[in-house]
Amino acid sequence: MPRATARRPSPEPRRPRGTGGVRYDRERDHYKASIRVLDAESPEGSRMLRKTLPSRQEALRWLDRQVADSQGTAAVPARRVGDTPTLTEFAEQWLAGRNDLSTPTIEKYQDTIRLWIAPSIGHVKIDALVRGDTLRFTQYLSTKVIRGGKPSKVASQRIRFRDLTTIINAAVEEDLLLRNPIKRGDGPRPSDTERSVPLQERILNTENLSKVTYTLDSEEWACTPENHAAGRCSAKFMVRLLTGARLSMVLALLVGDHARAERGQGFTLTFHQQARRSHWQHGCDDNHPCGKNRDRCPLRHSGGFMVAIPGLKGDPDGRLVVPVNHDLGSALLRHKVALRNTYGSIAQTDFLFGINLATMSYPERDRKEWEVLMKAAGIDRHHRLHDLRHTAGSILALDGDMAATQAVLGHSTLRTTLLYQGTDLTRVGTAIDAAGERLRASRATRQAVLDREVDRQALIALSAAWEREEALAAAVEASRTPINDLVEQQRARVSARVEAATDSTETPDAEETS
Numbered sequence: 001m002p003r004a005t006a007r008r009p010s011p012e013p014r015r016p017r018g019t020g021g022v023r024y025d026r027e028r029d030h031y032k033a034s035i036r037v038l039d040a041e042s043p044e045g046s047r048m049l050r051k052t053l054p055s056r057q058e059a060l061r062w063l064d065r066q067v068a069d070s071q072g073t074a075a076v077p078a079r080r081v082g083d084t085p086t087l088t089e090f091a092e093q094w095l096a097g098r099n100d101l102s103t104p105t106i107e108k109y110q111d112t113i114r115l116w117i118a119p120s121i122g123h124v125k126i127d128a129l130v131r132g133d134t135l136r137f138t139q140y141l142s143t144k145v146i147r148g149g150k151p152s153k154v155a156s157q158r159i160r161f162r163d164l165t166t167i168i169n170a171a172v173e174e175d176l177l178l179r180n181p182i183k184r185g186d187g188p189r190p191s192d193t194e195r196s197v198p199l200q201e202r203i204l205n206t207e208n209l210s211k212v213t214y215t216l217d218s219e220e221w222a223c224t225p226e227n228h229a230a231g232r233c234s235a236k237f238m239v240r241l242l243t244g245a246r247l248s249m250v251l252a253l254l255v256g257d258h259a260r261a262e263r264g265q266g267f268t269l270t271f272h273q274q275a276r277r278s279h280w281q282h283g284c285d286d287n288h289p290c291g292k293n294r295d296r297c298p299l300r301h302s303g304g305f306m307v308a309i310p311g312l313k314g315d316p317d318g319r320l321v322v323p324v325n326h327d328l329g330s331a332l333l334r335h336k337v338a339l340r341n342t343y344g345s346i347a348q349t350d351f352l353f354g355i356n357l358a359t360m361s362y363p364e365r366d367r368k369e370w371e372v373l374m375k376a377a378g379i380d381r382h383h384r385l386h387d388l389r390h391t392a393g394s395i396l397a398l399d400g401d402m403a404a405t406q407a408v409l410g411h412s413t414l415r416t417t418l419l420y421q422g423t424d425l426t427r428v429g430t431a432i433d434a435a436g437e438r439l440r441a442s443r444a445t446r447q448a449v450l451d452r453e454v455d456r457q458a459l460i461a462l463s464a465a466w467e468r469e470e471a472l473a474a475a476v477e478a479s480r481t482p483i484n485d486l487v488e489q490q491r492a493r494v495s496a497r498v499e500a501a502t503d504s505t506e507t508p509d510a511e512e513t514s
Contacts, residue, residue, distance in 0.1 A: 027413060212374075240389065
């Protein structure tokens with residue numbers, strides 16, 4: 001007998017047009033209520049009111065209060081036939097009202113609308129959008145040829161498809177569409193060659209982690225002016241390995257961000273800004289006769305360099321303070337000493353890991369240095385620089401405090417942090433222990449070498465002292481030889497005189513006796 005399956009509950013009845021709508025956010029587990037109301041001060045004559053609530057009943061009650069407060073006059077009435085905008089028009093209007101987005105995010109949405117949505121399904125009315133249109137957009141993503149004569153990568157296609165999903169969800173919130181026609185799995189799917197590597201395989205294993213820590217602790221990667229000039233800096237990679245910070249956060253660190261803790265002993269590292277590459281601007285007129293995007297425009301200008309913007313990813317006012325352990329603190333102090341020896345003096349507002357004190361480094365430069373470090377450590381398998389963040393997340397997850405791990409890594413949801421619980425924590429713990437033992441063994445070996453060097457220098461100094469004493473004794477003995485000869489000669493002369501005087505006195509007596 002076939003097994004009975006539970007039927008899905010029927011959806012809630014649709015609210016009348018003009019009274020708002022409610023959408024469930026599955027990732028954050030809350031409900032978003034939105035309603036458009038009339039506003040004489042707005043250029044469009046209306047504005048959106050949004051509210052995030054924990055339950056659907058509270059969201060519906062909030063919408064009812066908004067409708068009651070308007071007394072039937074503030075709520076926007078139903079649209080007349082023919083007033084529904086196209087997908088491109090709605091996307092542009094929606095983006096114009098999103099003042100909370102950063103400039104790079106706004107430019108990304110503009111590229112998606114202009115280069116991908118408008119040429120494919122941008123002419124479709126927003127209320128007539130069906131699943132076939134979204135599937136046609138997916139096919140357009142996979143078949144459109146870009147520069148180089150090849151389609152874009154699947155990762156880029158998935159970003160464009162996610163932008164389309166966000167725009168359609170906004171149309172659902174504004175009561176222009178009953179529901180989002182996109183189904184789970186409709187987006188671009190990577191092939192076997194482009195399939196993403198699992199998180200467990202990105203984490204450095206026991207041997208590779210030991211090799212990296214051993215190489216960073218060597219003299220060739222120590223923070224000295226000579227190694228900095230050659231592109232070798234251990235403190236930069238230790239920050240990523242021990243804090244899990246993103247590359248953009250490390251590049252934007254200032255000298256004053258590493259300071260003594262306000263309470264208690266020890267030091268802290270404060271992340272309060274991130275690095276961003278300034279986008280190029282079109283050099284031709286608004287119609288863009290060059291036919292290329294701004295990055296390829298022959299007359300492009302005002303772009304390509306790194307700038308620091310306040311806040312962290314997803315939070316313009318974000319600020320993260322991380323305690324610094326002894327190993328990382330010692331590395332950062334040595335790094336500051338090397339900077340002071342190189343430039344003479346450093347200020348609190350200078351970049352900690354820049355090309356120089358006033359110029360921020362580039363991500364490509366750090367990635368090349370990471371490849372050099374991998375080669376110096378003898379690691380054959382390719383690991384990205386971002387894999388240090390995954391390794392740090394697994395190390396932090398060893399204690400089981402996922403809330404602290406989420407705070408350090410800066411994840412917006414705990415769902416992302418819980419992915420590190422699926423990693424082989426025993427393997428990570430073994431790797432950490434092995435790395436620590438190898439690091440301690442290398443330090444002990446280095447100390448033994450230093451001790452042997454001290455003993456050898458002491459023996460050399462002692463033998464030199466012995467040689468000096470022997471030479472001094474020989475010189476004294478050599479100086480004593482002439483003196484002894486003179487004394488003996490003087491004694492001989494005195495003895496001869498005494499004998500002569502004795503003989504002269506004995507001769508007269510003998511004559512008198514005779």
